Amino acid sequence: MDPVYWISTSNSEPRTLYSQAFKDHIANPRNAGELPDANATGEETNPVCGDRLRISLRVREGRIEAAGFLAYGCPPTLVCGSVLTELIMGKTVAEAMLLTRKDLLEAVGGLPSRKQHAAALGIETLRSAIESGCSDLIN
């Protein structure tokens, strides 16, 4: 994916610019919504800024068949939710558990340092969701 997000910092006022790909995730979020037949759901809130992410998964035989997300917060949080669902669908639960903040950052094309918490929230929420499901999902 092309870089979707970048930042230029003038002396005192950091300005944020968004690429078309980034804006497209905002305008057309992928897999938005709560899965009606989810068997694993997690929700996390960033205690600092209040951003919130909710992920629901449908897992069959150790593989993530479908994923949905709900998000409140700044655009990087929304985009991380959208990109994350694309990233995990089709993966085994074990593979998904191995995903790191860095993987998600890479998938969204990078985030400026002060926005990287959005990717951290994504990974944290994914793990909460998986752990909420039956432990045998992992196997």
Added chain:
Amino acid sequence: MAEARKVYLDHSATTPADSRVVEAMLPYLTEKFGNASSVHFFGQEARAAVDRARREVAALIGARANEMVFVSGGTEANNLAIRGITDASLSRTSQSNGDQSQKGHVITSSIEHSSVRGICDELEKRGWEITRLPAYAEGIVRTQDVRASLRPHTVLISLMLANNEIGTIQPVAEVGALVREERARGRQLWLHTDAVQAAGRIPLNVGTLGCDLLSLSAHKLYAPKGAGALFVRRGVRVISQNVGGHQERERRAGTEAVPGIVAFGAAAKLARDEMEQRSEHDRRLRDCFEAGLTERIEDIVFNGDRARRLPHLSNISFRFIEGEGLLISLDLQGIAVSTGSACSSGTLEPSPVIRALGRNDELARGAIRFSFGKDNADEDVDYVLEVLPRMVEKLRQISPLNKVSPMPNAAEGTRSQS
């Protein structure tokens, strides 16, 4: 797909230069390029143009031409006003008792523009006492609070004429009367007002307002960026913050930006001539927009008093969603607005102005400013009313707030449903 319509609803951020203003300015970039301080013909031509512009800008606020100091914009005007007055007060104190350490007291509001807020914060670090008055739920400071905050060593009150985010008009004339009353008792007290947002949108008169200093910016009234002015009432001493030449009667060193100043003058004249029709136009579009939105979208909150505000501006919080996401969604549809959300300002805290109204973080983060201008048409309102509800609905659909729990503020652990 057809080229999307472009609708600019961010006139409080900046306005396009009027073609008549550009036309007046252009000769001063080329054949009339002189330095207004030069003695020769070229210089005198520029000097005459600056003086004409000075009269026009003064006329916009009912001031005398020699009370206007041209600067680079609203921020510099605000900086010069507050620093210039407080520095002058320090030098008076040290002259009378030799004590430089004795700092004064400044009264301001909690909803000032960052260029006023920042200077006040800085003064505070240097030992000044700062009182920041509340603006209450309606976004308007109360004159009795100003009166109650006065101390023997208060030297300056800085209160904006109209707020830049929500447009609420502050009781500057009432405070001006109070200041004159206090001064009649021999007190050394001055009143500064930041009129950057108000100028050209509502009638202004420094006599009626009773202010000693007033800040203006050219690019908010259909002139290019780079020029502004500070009104300094005759007899009020401000210490220049620029060191150099003798321009602007020793109050602002630096070669006058002649083209920008000429444009400012032309724009000020047009603003005066056309104020009534512009305000009427903006108000009609704004009211039509607000009425249409109220019919189409639920869970919206209007920020600031809806009667006592500038005619062109509307600030609305959309519940359950964050402003920056909505701003981007609208941008993709060709609609330009502003948000007070933290993302836009580059800080973690959402708009201090919306917070000052007592709104929670969710409402502060979901606040969007729509500001209309003379070139907007009825079709622009129709288009926004068609697009905006869809964008809000889309973001609300992906928001967990209206589905799971309403507030994002409290940190929560994992919520599992398996």
